[in-house]
Amino acid sequence: MSDSSGFAGISLLELFKLEAESHCAALTTGLLALEKNPSDASTVEPLMRAAHSIKGAARIIGLDVIVSLAHTMEECFLAAKSGKEPLTPPRVDQLLRGVDILGEVRGLAEADLPAWTAAQGNRIAQLVAELKAPAPAAAAPPVSAAPVSVAGPAPAAGQADAGIAGTAAATVEKAGVAQVSPPPVVAASVEAKAEPARAATNVRVASDVLNRMLFLAGESSVEAARMRALIALSETVRMRERSLDAAIDVLREQLRESDRRTAGDDGRVESSMQAVLTETNRLQSALAEHSLKFEETSRRVEDLSDNLYREVLRSRMRPFGEGIAGFPRMVRDIARELGKAVELKVDGEHVEVDRDILQKLDAPLTHMIRNALDHGVETASERAATSKPPTATIRLSARHQSGMLVIEVQDDGRGIDAESVRRKVVERKMVDEAMASKLTKPELMEFLFLPGFSTKQAVTQLSGRGVGLDVVMSMVQEVSGTVTLESEFGKGSRFVLKLPVTRSVLRAALVRIGGQLFGVPLARLHRVALVPRTDVKPVQGRMQFELDGESVGIVSASELLGLDVPAAERENMSVLVIGGKRDELCGLAVDEVFSEEDLVVRPLDPRLGTVAHIASAAIRADGVPLFVIDTDDLLRTVKQLLNDGSRLGVAVRRTGGVRSGPKRILVVDDSITVREVERQLLQRRGYHVEVAVDGKDGYNALRAGVFDLLVTDVDMPRMTGIELIRALRRETKFENLPIIIVSYKDREEDRMMGLEAGASAYLTKSSFQDDSLLRMVEDLIGAPA
């Protein structure tokens, strides 16, 4: 199921759902536009078509209730178009309920369909009956109405009662309805521009298919770039050919010489020489032509693949309008419910947004708009008292600004009283009064994003802006963005969200940590500093340096990540300063900072689960895989370690505390038998044991992992145990690693050599029998856990 692409594996119901989805969206926007401007007959036409298409699709899958609903809706539109029955707000309500029912079908599984039809049959029939009845008057309050008389065979018509829509107006004769003056629009009017034709050209592609296409396109551009190397190669071929030419010239001279000496020149040598020369000339021009054409072609291919890559990348983008299609409806419904007059204005519907981000925006935007409606916007009478226009405006806009997607939600409601926030902050003992009095307005606004800052009381006090704003904050942070709130008391509020344009491409600083490349999201990078080693000073066992008058602790990134410590210590330390405004800053010492690059990030293989400190993976333009660092997670670890009182810094050796579980031992031996015996012996005692097959392998394993003890043999291929120990002791990371040599060699000079190299103990292989290995291990690193 997961990789089914194309329509082959899709059931008829799925097809219906796909169709219903686009038509429902069209119906909603169209209805809202019509309500605002009922005289615009041109907008009815697409609605009729949408209802008609749904009817047809429902008929194919035999969903009779939907057929009748869609049919009735179509009739309503027809009546509206001919002017027989204008679409009043109550009528729009009914029609929107119809759209909701269509929406419900979209959420159903095939198996649940019969049950749903059975359960909802009456409700649908009732709505159909209401739609067939003349539209109720807008201003009339819902009353328990007498049975409605309905034209046509509507089975459930008799049950159409209860305050859904049966109203006094329903008893009015049809002719009379036309005379009902268009009701005042109390509800929201919504400015929804009719979606231009481009919406129709969108197609659905499964997102994993799109991802795969993106990877392939990326790979193709990497391969295309490799052709440049081939051009250099063909240049070499031409050079070789020229040397051959020269060699032939020399040969020809020598032959002439010897011909003259032997005087046997019958012209045969000369003519075959000529033939050779002609051939090499031809070869030369063929080669020249070849390399010229090859160069042209490779350049074209490179261009093409780059374009392909960019286009595929762009296909991940969706228009902003697509993600907010439900908002006009929501604003209308809530405003009607609250009896407020609100207009939702949308700008930048065509701004392109990454589909992942668009999806994630839904919840926070809903939140902010609901809050604005609920608490920000005043009632019409309140507004009149403050001489504001009676209809409030909520403005939702999207635009691209300096490489970021900027989304604003602005209302002209009552705004937030900064002083009230200040009191609240003191009341909740978050800061003392003296400090609170110094807080600026933007600083005060930041408190509103703290989880649980607003309590129930605060909702009324602070226009309820605190409710769930931490949700907004966490979404924004998740995609490496920022959110700010500006508000003027009495005039309104404005949320500004700055988000990366896409989540699939990350602007990152490329750094080398422990000899390996990593990406660090630029958005999370406070500063890159080159710190002279002399400026790094230990303070209470932690390494610190001064940055803008503040001291910032430095930790070694390679140690946190469990990688090698760089061999050469540079004069200047490259330090990435990370941490947000509210967090403490933290300096990460890295080997080197290279450049900024756009990385196409991809999620980690799910089989890996969560990898500490790693957010995602990416492939660089040169085809090398690299990891993107999760700076937030890294910061958490640093804080935790500092709280635990662990010494941690550039000069500290071990990454203790990062892991848990039994002590870890690496066993290095080229004999499988010895390796297995040692492994089982130690494992039975409860240690975690890993094995390596020779010194080199062991060295790599040690650098890649974290071990408490090394047990090694001496005589091994590639790198002997002695070489291994010497190499380890040269590195600060392994300076104090306990090492036990277990060897067949039991002469005193062998023992001396091992201990001189830096081994902590030297045992012979008989130690397996008498438990002296286990005793030694316990002596050096203690019990397993």
Next chain:
Amino acid sequence: MTQSPNQHREPGAALLHLLDRAVTPELLAESTLDAAKPSEIRATTLSGLVLFRMGMETFALPAKSLRRATPYAAPTRIPHRSSSLLRGLCNIRGELVLCADLRTLLGLERTEIEATETRRMLVIGPESGSWAFEVDALLGIERIDESGVLTPPITVEHSRGAYVRGIVTIGNENVSVLDGERVLTGFKAALA
């Protein structure tokens, strides 16, 4: 075609002539005997093996368990995770694939000479659970008779024995046929 010589006036004429020829009793008897013999082809199962070299030894994996073979791709270590068995992630044609070390799994000795020129990556396992590993050289695909795969002698080292399904002689070389599923299981243990 109109000017073609007489003997080819009809395509396939020669074939028809051959098929229509009279059958001698001797030929009939010989053919009957032939047909009565148990067919060797029918009794054997041929299966494709991918042969590759690691160190001095030749190994084989059933061709059906191989997803793809690609040029060498250096793995990137995974912080906190990589070990001598789990090498890291490597870029296989634009996709990031987990990379394991088959030598470590089989407990092979490392050879002095690293065959960098001929190194290849082999990818096995299902799409959502594939593994890449490095081999010194890819030797090709050989179709072999299943019945020629012998149970490995007990002398085969313990750690390797778990992954070897049998030994088959190709040319004059003994090739260890690996069990794809068991190798996958072995690799998966690296994630634990």
